[in-house]
Amino acid sequence: MPYLDTYSGSWTKKEARHLLRRASFGVTQSLVDTSVSLGLSETLNILFSENELPNPPLKYVLDGTSNGEALDPAANYGETWIHGDVVPVEDANTSAKNIILRYRTRSLYAWSYLQMQNAEMSIREKLTLFWHNHFVSVNGNPHLEYYYMNLLRTNSLGNFKELTKQITIDPNMLRFLSGNQNLNTAPNENYSRELLELFTVGKGDAVGNGDYTNYTESDVIEIAKVLTGWRTRGLTNADALTSYFQSNRHTTGDKNLSHRFNNAVISENGDQEYKDVIDKIFEQEECSLYITRQLYIWFVNSEITSEIETNIIIPLAEIVRNNDYDISEALKKLLASEHFFENVFCMIKSPLDLMLSATKSLLLSAPTTSVKEEYEFAYILYLACSDLEQSVFNHPDVAGWKAYYQGPLYYKTWVNNFLLPKRLEYCKVLVTGGDLVIDDKNYTVPPLVPVLLIATNITNAEDPNILINELASQLFNYEITESQIISLKDILIPGLPDFEWTIEYTDFLGNPSDDAIRISVENKLRSLISVMLQMSEFQIM
Template sequence: MASLNPLSSNLDLRKAKHLLRRATFNYTKEQLDTFVGMSAADAVSNLTTNIPYILNEPYDPLPTSNPDGYWTSSSEHPNSFDGQGRKRAHVTAWWWHNAINQVSLKYKLSFFLHTCFTVGKDSGVGAASFFFDHLRLLDFYALGNIKTLAKKITLDNAMLDYLDNTQNNKNNPNENYAREYLELFTILKGEQIGEGNYTNYTELDIQQAAKVFSGFKKKGDRNGDIDTDTNLPIGYVNANRHDSTDKTFSSAFNDHIIVGRNTKETILEELDDFVEMVFSQEETSKAYCRKLYRYFVKSNISATAETDIITPLAQILLNNNYEILPVITTLLASEHFYDADDDDDTDNTIGAIIKSPLQLLSEVISLFDVKYPNPETEQLWFYRNFFLRYIHNIYFKGSGMEFFNPDSVAGYPAYYQEPGFDRNWFSSNTLIARYELMRDLLTRNDIYTHLDTVSFVENKINPEEAKDPNTLVFALADLMYPENIDTDRINYFKTFLIGDSDNYYWTGAWLQYLNTRNESDMNVVKTRLDSLIITMVNAAEFQLM
């Protein structure tokens, strides 16, 4: 049976790798060394600290003659700035730099919330400043309360624009936001059991929800309306545009009636009543727990997992009024998460998820200590050359993940589309970008990165292991892959070190380099190590976590 019992043993390397990959975007040998030997509960607790941003806001280095700079904190109207698409990309660069440089669950959960409350940054969120506020809202509640976020998101300026709720008025209703709120953001449909009846809600409920959401408007200048909990700019309530009639919901919500109200303060109470109604349903808590399971554990939810994992997690979520940490800490410290609850080798959780392009990029950068331009001192190179021109426009688009810009409000197919789920990251159209990533980081001069494979081996691999091609490949695989590799794979990979020669070729070349430290000897080992590590990164084993 699947078990949420806490893992009884301390983390070994295999389990530490599993936790660090699944819970953060920062994967390093140093952090692995910290986790090995810790209890799962202590390791997970270590990841739940809400660390402040290391980069407080994005910067636009263009136009070069007079940069817009820190435009998100400017008192000027958000729409007064040119290059809004570029600036939205710079916002994602800001978010990613924070995510990859902090060892925290915060950013994994923030991106999870993006998959739950989806907006597409280039598909109608408005000015880049509103998108910046939206990501900060997700970050604020990443270690907090899902239900509270589900209330706050309704007044988020980016969401108001994205799903047209700013156009939703009592005499001209717009049901877009209400429909997606039920179908995708919260309770989800369930099986359709009749015309307009989706088990968990009906078309009537969408109509009534749209009335609840009427009169919520975007605040175009970001001035004046600030949420007291998050300190973020928000939209506002136009009481004259709100439908103040009573809203009667279907039997799916026990024919619940929400009394209509007509002042700003009481309309917000009406919103609270609606959210409480939706979140009191057991199916809402189960929907979030299934999403968490697919995001953190694996896409296939077996009947056993549904009974033994999803149902009790959903109860934990309800018991804690939708605080996310009690659920996620229980899951990530459980026997089930670490494959320790059964002996079935056909149903593993470790190595069961294909890495997203975001995870692959972040893991390569952090593991191999890739130096990229400093966003505080080399803004033009970081924001324009490295991130916008390469990571954003080439790597992410080519690998099938437009960053924070899925092609529909349903989000990225990897997180919802059956039966493929995470296998959707792989196609004939996305392979090239994934496989070119390492080579580009090593060789492209226009993105200003520095990846030193020789220093990596010197600093991360035991010296006695590094000089022998067999032990070097095994040590690299032990660090890079979720599971050990066999002798055939070791023999294959080591050919990139020794070619057609014997093992002593690499041993001699490596010891020669260590002895002389001259450029010629370094280039010999660098050429071999570059080829080896590119191949090992592009191997199937590294694509899994």
């Protein structure tokens, strides 16, 4: 079996959709056509291109004195607030401060959704979310969260080892895992434990008292000592967004690692000592194996058999090590492989993948008539994903979303008896419009999917069989059965022969300004597409 040999089959829309769906969020027909014309190699080159970072989130509400409007001194409407004070309003007006922080948080969350929605042919946003799920850091302050995510986005295509160093002293992470409370008089092991167990080598099996395959409890203690002395300032401080090293709170002297790290000694090195211990951790081959498994689960399949370990994980991990922990070459190798293109329809879409595959496939985007409308619409879709238990910035725990680490269910976690009906209803509402009820609050979604445009972009859409097959190809990426076509035709033209659709759609094309004909055709298309989005075929990729 070729495994990591470069895919040598035909490069068609089917293969292009598979790659773009896994490597980014959703895909438009235009991007698919572009990829087909580029070919596999050039598509990957563009996916991994270093693009300019996006402009920061904006203030999307008007200043006012009523209805909870934000009197934010940091920005005018349509400007960014990230250069303002971390805690706004100097007069300690708690109500005003909370209003401002609430709108900034919503602005950040909506903006984050828009980055995924508006990304073109780029893997950066998918990798940014990967690192967000890997280096989980929950805080609640929008400024800290923005700069934490900006760190992940900036380094998303880069070096795993260097990102680990930067995240170790990131103010958001220092607060989240008690790093700023890690003192020589009272070492705190929260971060050192997660650094080993979740971020770098993984725990492995217990093989003795306090001894695991990849580290020991004594390593957790010694690494905690290495990291003592790093602090954060209060949120009202002008330097709240930076960390600093306080030498008198640092544990001095040598730190001795266990046999799991070849009894290495980390010599006293002040504010550079954290880099030394991370370099030592990354000398373990298990670091490359661990991150390669995580990337495989994220992009390919949750099942890592002994065969996959031998033929995929181990050789890719070697590429990671040979590139000093730059991940791009190994990931390109994986995404270009025969193995990747054999692993189709085995991944249940995450809520974000579900929403964005629906909106992008159906040419649905946030309204751009104003910043306010754009951000409010994006925030509703962000909330919908959160309601389906994938809330960016708000992981359930430090291990991330269960779909990517908790066997045997893995991706099936997204479709339990509680979540599946919600997924289906949200898919329907995206097409037909209606109310999304989230946390007992109604959010109205207008019917913005341009179903008439989608149909007119399909050649010979007056034939219901061609129309349905082409929609299936775009939404499901493979042919559906004859019985499914018959069932879907019954949604489009209930109990009627094919020619009834042909006549009605042809009449619409000839008389597009006739409201009665247009509304009838539009309603039929909305019903058809909404049902297709609720089919199991749309829930997987």
